[in-house]
Amino acid sequence: MSPKWRSGLIFGLAIAVCGAAIYLPTLRQRVKRTAKLVQETEEQARRELTQAITGNPNGPRVKTKLFWASGADGAKLTAVTVELPLADDPVLRAKQVLNTLLAGPVDADLRTLPPDAALLEFYLMPDGTGIADFSEAIGTSIPSGIESEQLAVDSITRTLEANVPQVRQLKILIHGQEVDTLAGHLDLTGTFVVSTKPAATPPAKPAKVS
Amino acid sequence: MLLGMRSGLLVPFSNERTGGRSRFAVLTTPFVVCAALSFAGWAASSPRRGPFGTRAKQAPPVQSPVAQAAGTAQAIPASPAVQPVGLNVVVLDPAHGGTDYGARGTEGIRESEVVMEFTVQVRRALESQGFQVVQTRMGNENPSFDDRSAVANAQQGAVFVSLHIGSTGLPGTVRVYANEELPAETDATGLIPWERAQGPFLSLSRKLGDFVQGQMALRFKGSPNTVQSAAVRQLRTTAAPAIAVEVSSVTVENRNDLDRMAPGVADAIAKGVAAFKPSYVVAGAAGVRP
Numbered sequence: 173m174s175p176k177w178r179s180g181l182i183f184g185l186a187i188a189v190c191g192a193a194i195y196l197p198t199l200r201q202r203v204k205r206t207a208k209l210v211q212e213t214e215e216q217a218r219r220e221l222t223q224a225i226t227g228n229p230n231g232p233r234v235k236t237k238l239f240w241a242s243g244a245d246g247a248k249l250t251a252v253t254v255e256l257p258l259a260d261d262p263v264l265r266a267k268q269v270l271n272t273l274l275a276g277p278v279d280a281d282l283r284t285l286p287p288d289a290a291l292l293e294f295y296l297m298p299d300g301t302g303i304a305d306f307s308e309a310i311g312t313s314i315p316s317g318i319e320s321e322q323l324a325v326d327s328i329t330r331t332l333e334a335n336v337p338q339v340r341q342l343k344i345l346i347h348g349q350e351v352d353t354l355a356g357h358l359d360l361t362g363t364f365v366v367s368t369k370p371a372a373t374p375p376a377k378p379a380k381v382s
Numbered sequence: 383m384l385l386g387m388r389s390g391l392l393v394p395f396s397n398e399r400t401g402g403r404s405r406f407a408v409l410t411t412p413f414v415v416c417a418a419l420s421f422a423g424w425a426a427s428s429p430r431r432g433p434f435g436t437r438a439k440q441a442p443p444v445q446s447p448v449a450q451a452a453g454t455a456q457a458i459p460a461s462p463a464v465q466p467v468g469l470n471v472v473v474l475d476p477a478h479g480g481t482d483y484g485a486r487g488t489e490g491i492r493e494s495e496v497v498m499e500f501t502v503q504v505r506r507a508l509e510s511q512g513f514q515v516v517q518t519r520m521g522n523e524n525p526s527f528d529d530r531s532a533v534a535n536a537q538q539g540a541v542f543v544s545l546h547i548g549s550t551g552l553p554g555t556v557r558v559y560a561n562e563e564l565p566a567e568t569d570a571t572g573l574i575p576w577e578r579a580q581g582p583f584l585s586l587s588r589k590l591g592d593f594v595q596g597q598m599a600l601r602f603k604g605s606p607n608t609v610q611s612a613a614v615r616q617l618r619t620t621a622a623p624a625i626a627v628e629v630s631s632v633t634v635e636n637r638n639d640l641d642r643m644a645p646g647v648a649d650a651i652a653k654g655v656a657a658f659k660p661s662y663v664v665a666g667a668a669g670v671r672p
Binding site: 357 | 477478482484485486493527547549551613616618628
């Protein structure tokens with residue numbers, strides 16, 4: 173290879189290296205942005221999927237009590253009554269009220285749960301144990317602390333108590349897994365009492381008269 | 383994991399849910415405890431003063447705090463050398479640590495760092511009241527929940543105080559928490575499940591919490607007057623009167639606002655624990671735990 177070609181090749185390589193050095197940070201930023209977008213889209217898709225489960229929108233609207241933080245004292249909960257077309261099925265009903273709770277109040281300061289958290293699934297066991305499966309955001313986006321974590325769980329349990337009497341106690345999972353704590357403080361290994369009232373017995377069917 | 387009541391001694395073993403560090407602690411703790419038991423047994427049989435001070439004279443068996451708290455007559459297994467032991471050790475637990483910063487403020491305040499500085503002052507205040515202080519962490523390490531509880535569960539006549547800085551609440555206020563209702567359980571062999579170790583101590587924890595919270599309310603306007611209830615994970619596995627103290631908050635604009643609270647928090651804890659001391663008499667003897 174002649175010296176002319178060699179210097180041309182070195183020059184070309186130098187330009188390529190410089191170009192790559194300039195372009196790489198931009199590329200890295202784009203990759204990060206895309207990853208974030210994908211994550212957000214997945215989260216959004218999950219929320220849409222779960223929130224799509226609503227009762228009959230044309231059905232009768234029922235007064236529903238939701239527990240959000242009180243404005244005066246952020247450490248306490250206050251009941252807000254809204255009208256929702258709640259389903260009769262306790263599982264659907266629990267999903268509806270919890271999704272509305274997650275959607276949050278108009279005033280963001282009254283939120284008890286992070287806006288990007290989603291209810292992935294809700295199950296109801298025959299003994300009245302409700303199992304609420306939330307996305308990771310409920311643990312990662314909530315303000316860390318005993319007070320804030322307890323308030324979040326209280327808002328869930330009190331909302332269920334007010335609207336879904338079939339739920340006696342609540343187990344919280346995060347992305348299908350049992351975890352030690354919500355965000356480093358509150359114990360999620362056990363169940364939370366939702367209602368201490370005696371379980372309502374279904375009305376007895378009238379005996380057939382032959 | 384279970385806390386075995388062997389001669390009243392709480393022995394942790396077999397916890398499938400604990401991580402590697404905790405598993406190590408679980409495996410080693412019985413050996414450490416056995417060694418301590420042997421030494422204590424030797425000390426008990428010896429008429430001279432022990433290396434850690436004067437031992438109380440022998441007293442008739444007393445009901446364990448487990449039974450006291452549960453309000454039942456189900457005492458610990460009878461021991462020939464049971465004697466009342468007063469509160470003399472305070473286990474301080476600076477929460478979080480290592481890569482777990484805990485609550486973080488917008489001004490870069492980290493809960494794990496602030497609680498260490500609070501701990502220094504609380505320790506000093508407690509020692510000035512004559513208490514022996516044991517810490518669950520001395521530096522920037524992050525022991526597991528079970529490891530922290532194990533420190534308290536290895537002590538005799540101890541109370542456990544976990545220190546936190548929250549990310550909510552009115553800045554300049556302090557809340558004291560005891561665990562929520564936790565049924566006191568023992569199995570057929572008299573073992574207390576590790577997962578429910580706090581159960582028998584719950585009423586004592588509330589009492590301790592009320593004393594400390596009362597002191598906080600005197601110093602920090604806007605703080606509650608009585609202890610709060612919360613399902614605090616750290617407290618559940620602690621077999622001693624246990625409280626969590628949460629200071630508000632990491633959201634303050636200036637770190638000095640929090641630092642200024644430290645002497646008051648320390649004084650309130652020390653005075654609260656001192657006020658609680660007469661109500662905490664545990665059944666114990668050399669090498670015997672409640």
